[in-house]
Amino acid sequence: xxxxxxxxxxxxxxxxxxxxLKCEQHLGHNAMYWYKQSAKKPLELxxxxxxxxxxxxxxxxxxxxxxxxxxxxxxxxxxxxxPEDSALYLCASSQDAGDSNxxxxxxxxxxxxxx
Amino acid sequence: xxxxxxxxxxxxxxEGATVAFNCTYSNSASQSFFWYRQDCRKEPKLLMSxxxxxxxxxxxxxxxxxxxxxxSLLIRDSKLSDSATYLCVVIRTGKxxxxxxxxxxxxx
Numbered sequence: 001x002x003x004x005x006x007x008x009x010x011x012x013x014x015x016x017x018x019x020x021l022k023c024e025q026h027l028g029h030n031a032m033y034w035y036k037q038s039a040k041k042p043l044e045l046x047x048x049x050x051x052x053x054x055x056x057x058x059x060x061x062x063x064x065x066x067x068x069x070x071x072x073x074x075x076x077x078x079x080x081x082x083p084e085d086s087a088l089y090l091c092a093s094s095q096d097a098g099d100s101n102x103x104x105x106x107x108x109x110x111x112x113x114x115x
Numbered sequence: 116x117x118x119x120x121x122x123x124x125x126x127x128x129x130e131g132a133t134v135a136f137n138c139t140y141s142n143s144a145s146q147s148f149f150w151y152r153q154d155c156r157k158e159p160k161l162l163m164s165x166x167x168x169x170x171x172x173x174x175x176x177x178x179x180x181x182x183x184x185x186x187s188l189l190i191r192d193s194k195l196s197d198s199a200t201y202l203c204v205v206i207r208t209g210k211x212x213x214x215x216x217x218x219x220x221x222x223x
Contacts, residue, residue: 031212042117042211043159043202054208090158092211100146100206106158 005028006091006107013081020074021110023091032074032096033104034066035090043090049074050097078112087115101106116140121214129222132193138186138203142203147206148179150188152199153216159202162188185197202204 004025011087019081025032048056049068061083065077072078074091088111121138128134132150148165163170165177165186176189186203198221203214 040215041213042119043211045210045212048210087155097209100209101206103149103161103164104211106160108158111156 002091002102002104004091004107006089006110008110009108010111011111011112012115013078015081015083017081018077018079020078021023021089023074023076023089023107025072025074025091025093025105025107027093027105028107029093029095030071031094033092033097034074034076034092035092035106035110037086037088037090046098047076055097067096079112081112083114086112088112116141116214118207119203119205119212119214121217125214125215125218125219125220127222128193130193130195132221133189133191133221134193135165135190136188136201136219138188138214138217140184140186140203140205140212142205142207143184145184145205145212146209148186149204149206150177150186151176151202151204151213154199155204159213164202193219195221195223197221199207 012088031050047066067075088109090109091107094102096102146196149157150162153159165179166206170177175212178187200216
């Protein structure tokens with residue numbers, strides 16, 4: 001039990017499909033994050049939400065659209081993805097994105113494959 | 116140049132060996148430092164925080180040298196279960212910046 005739950009664990013989709021990734025945290029945290037991990041590359045930060053407000057968009061293409069309805073839930077809406085978007089997508093949470101002393105806790109990730 | 120650099124390895128060591136990993140960071144404004152462990156095809160998990168005074172947790176010791184801008188992780192008496200990728204992580208202005216990771220393979 002990681003405290004951060006991601007669904008689905010695996011997703012295969014075509015380039016024209018629309019799907020959403022879901023993340024839920026049960027830790028009482030106020031900050032949530034989306035990361036992308038491609039093979040043999042460091043984790044790349046995509047989006048940050050702090051107290052439900054988006055505070056960071058790390059030059060992510062518009063085919064990725066985040067949504068944070070409350071501090072416990074985070075979505076990543078996907079549409080017209082490209083094959084190079086195939087990766088492990090990790091959600092994380094922390095107490096407060098503005099507190100640099102707080103580590104982040106990760107979910108298990110969604111392994112996404114684009115056909 | 117990457118902001119956080121690690122030797123990707125792999126480091127292949129026998130059980131019981133002591134192994135050390137180093138990590139360097141380029142931005143002196145970096146505020147906090149951590150080591151994460153990531154098993155194959157799994158999520159990163161926090162291993163330990165890193166302080167200038169050193170931090171020890173069982174067989175693991177982490178150290179930060181702010182003057183030289185490097186972070187180290189020492190693993191004593193390696194176990195087979197220590198085989199994983201060890202990620203050096205720096206927090207700067209609230210953002211986690213990950214190194215590429217160092218892969219450790221402990222052999223029987």
